[in-house]
Amino acid sequence: MDHDQSVAALPRSIFWVAVLFSVFQIYTAAFSPISSQVVRAIHVGFVLLMIFTLMPTFFGRKIPALGWILGLIGFVFSFYHWVFESDLTARAGEMTTEDMVVGIVIIALVFEATRRMMGIALPIICGLFLLYGLYGEFLPGSFAHRGYGFDQIISTLSFGTEGIYGTPTYVSSTYIFLFILFGSFLERAGMITLFSDLAMGTVGHTRGGPAKVSVVSSGLMGTINGSGVANVVTTGQFTIPLMKRFGYSSAFAGGVEATSSMGGQIMPPVMGAVAFIMAETINVPYVEIVKAAIIPAILYFFTAFWTVHLVAGREGLFGLPKEECPNPWAAIRTHWYLLIPLIGLVSLLFSGYTPLFSGTVGLGLTVILIFGAAAISGCSRNTLRYLFWLLLGLACTGFVKFGVITFFVIIALLAAFLLIQRHSKDVLRDSIQSLADGARHALPVAIACALVGVIIGIINLTGVAAEFGGQVIAIGKDNLLLALFLTMITCLVLGMGIPTIPNYIITSSLAAPILLQLGVPLIVSHMFVFYFGIMADLTPPVALAAFAAAPIAKTTGLKISIQALRVAIAGFIVPYMAVYSPALMLQDYTSPIEVIYVVVKAVFAIVLWGVATTGFMRTKVQVWERVYVFVAAAMLVWADPISDQIGWAMTALFLVWHYLRSRGVEHKAA
Structure with missing residues (x-):
């Protein structure tokens, strides 16, 4: 059974497990009747039960009974933390035989469930860390540790708060699940239609309109679900065929959608799961992460928007006839009520409430909106x-x-x-379906969060991060650019096999402290890693968003991935600019003028880099001009007074030169 199948087709028993999972998460979020450690354990238990029953393939054959047996073992064992909670606390670190059995079984099931859901790459990486914890004492050189007993490893990974039930699982079992559920309810209520009509009405008739619709609609959807792959399979069903119909190649259409959808992870207010993990990891309010992300997110989507505009001009691709585009104001008038939960969520976040409370209220507003109609009808x-x-x-x-x-x-x-006039008789059915949808969509995130706890547990137990950091600092201590480049390469290489969440957790544990020691502000160093974790999801040969778009675009994921990198290539400069000019992330600035200056400079750098990568602006750009504007953009990124002056001078000369040359080309054509 493919893990992307619709929950509407779930067997009845699994469907009700998914509904029960969502109800459990809502209840514990709203009332906190049990301890956080127990919530995390049962959260993982539900995830194991659903994954093994959804994917009961063993040795090439589907054996549903065996899937249920393994799933129920994982689910029942999760209650061990609840039943023996006081005993586990009293004998912390002292493992009994029963503890060892439960711990080993849960670790094995988490590894296998992740393999079924995410593929083999992440389990291999986590397995290497586990082997390092077990046998790292035999390694030569400075990476050898003092040695740890098998029971100590199992205790750390299965019963502590730094292993499987660590910070990522805490975030998954609270913020992430609620926000996924929130997006699920809004999508079923018609939010996709609202955002698609709004995007079509505003940019559909402009040059390259269908591609711009993809950028805008995916960005808007990213505000409520924070999931790149989910965006691809929802908005992509509409935007990719539309782009192909108006002349875009299959690979480019898929690449635009994949690039735009991945940006949803850095688009406030919801952003992606990594944002919540980051807030917990560096112990700052979630609203500070939102503030740091807002300008880079806008620049990311500006990058995609600008690139498709240039490609459309180069290829002579036009927009839809204006009469075929819906009226955006009519769409808002018809569906404005869907914005109420989103506005409420944003208001609460910026009023100082926690993401958990804000998400609960946002979900509650959605339910009130839907059930209120049924009640008063x-x-x-x-x-x-x-x-x-x-x-x-x-x-x-x-x-x-x-x-x-x-x-x-x-x-x-x-x-x-x-x-009231809507089909109120379907409200209860749709709400229950939304509960199942939310649980189903949460599985990839939840199981990845559980398994990467192995990495966090081993890193904290052995202290290998400090040693790794020392090696990289030794290489890049006199050259921040080199340290940034090495960090970027680490993120991109890891991204070839694992998704954004484990990518961020690994690189933030290893590389972010290095950047901090080199003088990069705390949030900026983590956002740098986060940003390139997103870019890694577009990187060949394994790019989740690109492969999700492949069946819709009817071409290979590799071709889509290459096109996605072309669309997003200018976006590579934004994290570097934020490091050299933290004001871009609203960090360490003295006045609003400084922020405005950095943003304007970033916009011009993106414009120039887009011209360099596409070879077009008002007219086609020659090879030497592309090299010239690339250098000009690099000067603006460097963030030195002299380089800024050189960059601005080069930019002004190019814009004047290109305008005059394009006027000459137009005159000859006339």
Whole structure:
């Protein structure tokens, strides 16, 4: 059974397991009835149960009974942490025979479940770290550790808070799951239609319009689901065939969608799972991560937008006829109520509430909106009239009298009046389906978070990160650019086999502390790693987003991946600019003027680099001109007063020269 299949086709028993999983996560998030360690363990237990029952293939044959047996073993063993919670706390570090059995079985099941869900690359990497923990004492040189007992390794990985149940699993079992569920409800309520119509109406008729629609709609969807692959398989179903119909090659259409979709992971307010893990790892409020990400996210999508604009001009590709494009304002008027949960979520995040609380309220607003319509649809006309005016009056005073949460609850109920004419009889069915969708979509993230705990546990136990950092600092201590380049290569190489979350966890554990010691601000150093973890997901030969787009585009994932890198290539300069000019991430700046200057400089650098990579601006650009603008962009990135002056002078000369030359070409053509 393919792991990307729709949950609508799930067998009934697995479907209800998925629903129960979502209900458990919502209940524990809202009321916190049990300890965090128990929530993490049962979260992993649900994940193991679902993966083994969804993918019961053994030795080339499907054996559902064996899948259920292994899944139930993982699920039942997860309750060991709940039943014996006090005993485990009292004898922390002292392993009994039962502890060893449970620990070994859970580790083995997590490895196998990850292989089934994510492929072999991540288990191999984590397996190497596990072998290092077990036998690293026999290595020659400075990487040898003092040696650790088998029971100590199992205790760290299976029962501590630095192994399988470490920070990534904590984040997966709280923030990530809720936000995936939040996106699932909004998608089923019609958010994809709203964003697609909005994108089509605003940019569909411009040059290269279909490709720009992909960039805009994927960016908007990224604000609610934070998943690159999920964006590809949702918005891509519409945008990729549209691009192909208007002359774009299959590979380029898939590449544009893959690039745009991956940007959803850095697009506030929800961003991707890594953002929540980062906030917990470096112990800063989530809103600080959002503030640091907002400008780079806009620049990322500007990069994709600009590149497709240039390619469309070079290939002579035009947009859709304006009369075929929907009216964006009509789309907003029709579906504005869907924005209420999103606006409420953003308001709470920026009001200082935690992501867990904000996500719970955002999900609650969505449910209130949907079920409110079903509830009030049975009221009489007079009752509806009185309810409407009562809620309207409460909304006018709600923010002042009752606070932001009550205000948004009232607004959600008010908006529910607009949904009465919708098919309220389907509300309960759609809501249950959304619960199953959310659980199903959370599986790849959750199992990856569990397995990379092996890496974190071994790194913290052995201290290998400090040794690795010392080696890289020795290479790059006198050259920050070299250290940045080595970190980038590490992210890209790792990205050839594993997705963004484990990529970030590995490289942030090894490389981010190095950048910090070299003077890079804390958030900037982690965002640098995060950013290239995203770029790694577009890197051949293994690029998850590209391969997700392949069946839709009807071409190979490798061809799509190459095109995706061409679209996103200018985006490689943004992380470097942020390191040399932290104001780009709203860090270490003295005035708003400094931020504005850095942003303007970044925009011009991206414009020039886009011209260099596509060979087109107003007209085709010659080879020597492409080299020239590449150097000009590099001068702007360098962030030195002299290099800035050189870069601005080179930029001005090129723009004047190119404008005059393009006017000459147009005159000859006329």
